[in-house]
Amino acid sequence: MSSTTESRPRVVIVGAGIMGCSLADELTARGWRDITVLEQGPLPAPGGSTSHAPGLVFQTSPSKTLTAFARYTVEKFNSLAVDGVSCFDQVGGLELATTAERLADLHRRAGYATSWGVRGEIVSAARCKELWPLIDESVVLGGFHTPDDGLARAVLAARAQQARATEKGARFLDRHTVTGIERENGRVTAVVTDRGTFLADHVVSAAGFWGPVIGRMAGVDVPLQPLAHQYARTKRLPELAGARAEASKPILRHQDRDLYFREHHDRVGIGSYAHKPLPVDPFAILPYDEARANDMEMPSSFPFTDEDWAPSWEDCRELIPALRDTEIEEGFNGVFSFTPDGMPLLGESRQLRGFWLAEAVWVTHSAGVAKAVAEWMVDGRASIDLHECELTRFEEAQRSPSYVRERGSRQFVEVYDVLHPLQPMEQPRPLRVSPFYARQRELGARFLEGGGWERPHWYEANAPLVDALAPVPERDAWSARYWSPIAAAEAKATRERVALYDMTPLRRLEVTGPGALGFLQHMTSNNLRKKPGAVTYTLLLDEAGGVRSDLTVARLAVDRFQVGANSPADLDWLTRHAPDDVHVRDITSGTCCIGVWGPLARDLVQPLTRDDFSHEGFGYFRAKEAHVGHVPVTAMRLSYVGELGWELYTSADLGLRLWDTLWEAGREHGVVAAGRSAFNSLRLEKGYRAWGVDMTDEHNPYEAGVGFAVRMDKDGFVGQEALREISRSEPTRRLTPLLLDDPAAVVLGKEPVHVDGAPAGYVTSASYGYTLGRCVAYAWLPVLPAGAGVHIEYFGEKIRATVADEPLFDPKMTRIRR
Incomplete structure (x- = not known):
């Protein structure tokens, strides 16, 4: 909480529908008293969505977060009554x-x-x-x-929570139309209405479909339709x-x-x-x-x-x-x-500090959202993962009015559709493409979409390679969607020869300035105090020790770092905390990246450069500036598929030349282009975590299996004190690797896992491991020994799986370090 009156922050909530009333109740329950709720219509039914809501509360959702919101809403509303109703x-x-x-x-x-x-x-x-x-x-x-x-009685629930908040000091003022948001030095200071001005340290827009109107007054974009x-x-x-x-x-x-x-x-x-x-x-x-x-x-x-x-x-x-x-x-x-993805818009604006959004929230999730936002405001973090809802999640390319209108309208159409977890949006596409897009299309790339990017999942040009494979198990109709056995051929080519992967959509940040090292040392868990040329896997933690994100940080010069990040939220988090002598900027769209991986990767790359790419001259987790053919690159010796190779970065204008150079040189080595489907299979065989799927800020590094990225002996970093306490006891749950017993069985993620006949956890990531000949699934479970048997429930069927030791493939890392 950053406020001039931190002990008693002044909060103004715009909107007294179900969201505004729920939030006032949750904030006052946590001890905040100076709460003013402004409403332009008459109370108790001011005329927004709450006033006509049919009140359906179905708790089940593919989103764990939305389900948690709805469960709390049911629990809370069940305890509320007005005049005996x-x-x-x-x-x-x-x-x-x-x-x-x-x-x-x-x-x-x-x-x-x-x-x-x-x-x-x-x-x-x-x-x-x-x-x-x-x-x-x-x-x-x-x-x-x-x-x-x-069925929630929405207006009645709003009244009940309004009454509880009022008893604790909140005030609700109807017939107050907001006409402006005042600000100073990048912070909100007041809300102006047609009946007076209200000073504020925090302003929350809970105005529902009027959210974009309030946002414009604050200079804040609200992607809501x-x-x-x-x-x-x-x-x-x-x-x-x-x-x-x-x-x-x-x-x-x-x-x-x-x-x-x-x-x-x-x-x-x-x-x-x-x-x-x-x-x-x-x-x-x-x-x-x-x-x-x-x-x-x-x-x-x-x-x-x-x-x-x-x-x-x-x-x-x-x-x-x-x-x-x-x-x-x-x-x-x-x-x-x-919203463009159907999820709420929650969080504090980067453009205007102290200005919060609690928008696009349906009655179903209202009390749960209010609890999470109140925790966030009062304690600095919510008790559940909110990354799917954070207002920073959208890319700039996804925030145009036409995009928001088109995608919001499509969300309406798809409310009750049967949607596959890999199903891409249909329009507007293509929106973002890498410099290699033309070559990928020539190779018959089958594109899915993520973050607006066209992402090849496999290439039809590799179809002839399937004939040389051992038979790939047939899939059921559901798991066969957005999949091809070509992915198995691409995985095999990566393990046996060499493949090119388009890694351009992965977010890249540049952190520079005299204070860059000290800043990153404080913000992340691993030790970055290394000589230029070092690359380090590290974590962004919150104060409670939860994993906000995982990063790959390359120190390219004394005061220049390239950070491989996950989402716009990482940029927001670092920017919020950066001191004046540190500059953080997103360089993703101006750059591109090719992953060159496989046992013949060095045979491909070394003849194209005068720089030493030998194991002795270019060690694992090292970076160097080099030239590949005519193209200047930043090369990092990393591998998320468990094979020898490099990530090669260059500017977007030179990307196509880099691809063509590698492709032509790779022909004699049997190079293939490979897609995300093979990539996901290979990374799960190595046990590499995907943030936002396998771990979030609900999990600490030790139970998530990334404790190796924590250096408790370095100077203070965010989350360190919490980890001291956490490390005093053994985890009660772990992110657990499972191998399905049936070689033909496949699961996709989010399925329940049963231990001794009872539900005990759920699958995060899953993919068929073509090298292992089994489907690999990671799941959050109580601590279980290797060899323990469990059952994964897939479409009502219980599929046997066994807890495995990790990494499942190449545990001595001999293939990467050669």
Whole structure:
């Protein structure tokens, strides 16, 4: 907390919907009292998304973080009541399958639930009929029942939390329209409204779909797109006559038709995502009084569009025959927020210190998000991993208004789609390409996407190499998507000859200045006080010892370092902490990188340079400036595939020349271009961790298996004191390598792992190890000895796996160090 009044920081929250009220409650519960919540509409229902929210809370998500948010929301709202009325009806949830693909997806969702600690089970069509008697059982194949899900009374939950926060000193002011954000020396100082100015050390934008409006006042980009979503209520149904409770049946999802259903006493409420996206300009949404004057119930409630509804109504009547004898009594198009990746926008802005976002948060996750943001503000870190939600996660190329609109609209379309974990976005592509893109296309690269980059996963030019392989096990339909046996051929070529990998999308930072060494020594866990030419694997930790990121740091000169990082959040973290004599900048887009790896890598590279690339002249984890052909390069002797080789960096304008030089020289050595699919297989065989997947700031270095990157004997570094305490006891969990017993079995990640018949953890990364002839999976588990047997649940099937010693491949590192 950086504030002139650190003991009693002044906080202004913009927006008194479910997010603003939840955050005020969580902050006051942690002892902060000077909290002002400003709302432009009337309380308790000010007219934003909260005021019309249908209140569905399904906890299960492929995201562990979103599931944790929802679990806390259920727990909290279950404990709240207003005037004797509960803020949550725990009626359960029921997701239906009417296609074989959806039923398989429900089995996968059941696996997520088990992994993240949510109760749920796959049920028969007959059981679905018992839970929801109005459905036509004949069109249903099965369902996924989650008994702890339910309906949040969003406005009531906001009122309950407002009351609790008010008791502790917070104040809520409605009819206050924000007109400006004041700032000084890069920090927020006040919020200006049409009814006065409010001094602030922290300002939190919890304005929902008005977030971009508030952000513009602060000079902060808010990549959020509001969209309208259809919701309707039927007339009274005789089948529901006499219902005493507002709802008694589970909330119902018919995702094969992009529909959901809930009871409203003797009526049924229906929401549809089946219609075309209806993007809304946040700067054109009317304030509360103007909306009412234009015959709108509230600013977030747009007129119902019957033409969009018609196809969905037929789908509703097919599933629920009772609807064939009734009509829609009322409907509206409710506005709510989407981001380019469908996740919330959380965190403090780099452009304006003290200005926070808590945006694109649905009722489902509201209390959990509020708890995390409050922890972040008060304690400096949240108790759960938030990297998927941090507002810094988007690249500059992903923040343009047209990109946000297009991707936000696509997120709406895909809300209920069956999405594969490797499935790339379709548009806008290509957005970012490396200098090698033309050559990759000539070689038949099959591109997936990440961070806006086109990333080759395999090359069709290598298809003839598959014939020389031992038979690659056939895959099931799900694991065969976005995969090819060509990846096995590329992995084999890397192990036996030499391959070129495009490593350009990996983030590169340059840290320079007189204080660069001292700064990096303080910020990271390993010892960087080495002579120029040294490369060091190290960690960014937070104050609690959690792994914020892992870095590869090359000292290229006394006061110049090149840092291999993971995400824009790393740049943000380092920039925030850099002293005046240190400059940190992102050099990724102006540079490129080729990984040259394999036992013949030296045979390829050495004839192209006058510099010594021998083992004696260029040791492992060393760097040097050199020339390869006509191209100046920064060469680093690193290998994330477990083979001899180098990462060769040059400027983007020379990248194509570098590729062509290596390609032509490599022909006599059988060089291939290889993709990320082979890369992932090879790195897992070596046990190399992927930050954000295998480890996050929820994990410490010792349990994550990267304790070797910590030097406790060096001068103070961030997280050191916490690690002193952590190191006094043995870990109770570890990132554990598993080998699947069946050579033909494959898992992909996030599956639950059972020990002695009970859920005990979950898979992080997994890939078939073509060298080992087994699928390799890493999982967070209680400490288990090598040889212990476990079961991984894959689409409901329990697959045997065995705990292995690591590294699984070349444990003496003889292949890399030659």
